[in-house]
Amino acid sequence: MIGIVGAGNMAGALARGWGEPVLATDGGSGRARMLVDEIGGESLGTDNAELFRRSDTIILGHKPYQLEQVADHVDGAGKTVISVLGATTLQQLQEAYPDSTVIRAMPNTPVAVRQGVTVIAQGGESAVELFERVGAVFVLPESQLEVATAAMGVTPAFVALIVEATVDAAVRSGLKADLASEIFLKAVAGSAELLLARGGDTLAVRREVTSPGGSTARGLAALERNGVRVAFDDAMSAVIGR
Ligand SMILES: NC(=O)c1ccc[n+]([C@@H]2O[C@H](COP(=O)([O-])OP(=O)(O)OC[C@H]3O[C@@H](n4cnc5c(N)ncnc54)[C@H](OP(=O)(O)O)[C@@H]3O)[C@@H](O)[C@H]2O)c1
Structure with missing residues (x-):
């Protein structure tokens, strides 16, 4: 045992x-x-x-x-x-x-x-x-363990935070919390599977759902305006302890 x-x-x-x-x-x-x-x-x-x-x-x-x-x-x-x-x-x-x-x-x-x-x-x-x-x-190699661990060890917490924020926003717009949560979680799991199937080509997957002038483009622009990349970069640096 x-x-x-x-x-x-x-x-x-x-x-x-x-x-x-x-x-x-x-x-x-x-x-x-x-x-x-x-x-x-x-x-x-x-x-x-x-x-x-x-x-x-x-x-x-x-x-x-x-x-x-x-x-x-x-x-x-x-x-x-x-x-x-x-x-x-x-x-x-x-x-x-x-x-x-x-x-x-x-x-x-x-x-x-x-x-x-x-x-x-x-x-x-x-x-x-x-x-x-x-x-x-x-x-x-042991020298790469710390960074690899940072990337995957925090994922459950980071994804949980993104889900919480998205569900809160969906509730404000009229969806029930448990339904919003179920829908969004399935979407997260499916998106991860799709990205894996496409060999991790994030840009291609993003372009597929981003019509010119469309709602996804507006949403992505809002995330960028609010510093989403800087926030994730800061977060990873904090986790790795830089
Ligand atoms: N959480 C993660 O995602 C994660 C990921 C990878 C690695 N780790 C590593 O896993 C380790 C534990 O983290 P955790 O989050 O699981 O902490 P945790 O929930 O506090 O678990 C630690 C356990 O060790 C027990 N313990 C304390 N002293 C002991 C002793 N003398 N003999 C036997 N057991 C003893 C504690 O007992 P009591 O229940 O009595 O306090 C507790 O059950 C850490 O080294 C962490 O770096 C965690």
Whole structure:
């Protein structure tokens, strides 16, 4: 069984996507119990040592600053330790778990519905199959992980914000919120599929729906006037920490 150290948002999303029983711990909140009540398996409370004893593959889903604190109390010898910790390098992981195979993976929360994106640092190829069960996987040099993660890790939050703003506007113009939300979300998912099918050619897709002098052209111009590109550029810079 896979062992989940820290059954929080990210590791919980992974476990829900895999949909198989797991061993799980938390810091005392009871979230491990809630997770296994949902998908099966066993909560080991806060006993990470027991979790390492009983699992061959362990997902680290606690906060990055807890790396040493957790590693100091477990025996990782011969285990595969997969970290989803933000900003924690392979070198730091290997130092914390010198006798384990360590893998650095960064998934995003849509893994919970098997539509996630996971970037894995080179060297972690053995974990590709596991993460492909919950979405798309890209293996990249570790130096590119931070930027790739920024791009896909924030997507659920950014899309949620765009949906909220659009639904609010549709409500002001007379549509019911739940209907507006359903219509717009389907449109977002379909637009992403169309863009994928067109090889990511954003300009071609945009031109197709933008008639000269038409309403889409007016809407796009309004977005540009309000600095949409600058806003996204600033947002990505903030996420990457530049
Ligand atoms: N959220 C994302 O989209 C995302 C994406 C990629 C990577 N990550 C990474 O995932 C990690 C967790 O983030 P999150 O958003 O999932 O945070 P979170 O919801 O706070 O989850 C952290 C979990 O770790 C548990 N924990 C704390 N101390 C522990 C200990 N000593 N032993 C075992 N479990 C312990 C917490 O327990 P309690 O429930 O008791 O507090 C909590 O369940 C971070 O390193 C983050 O960088 C997050």
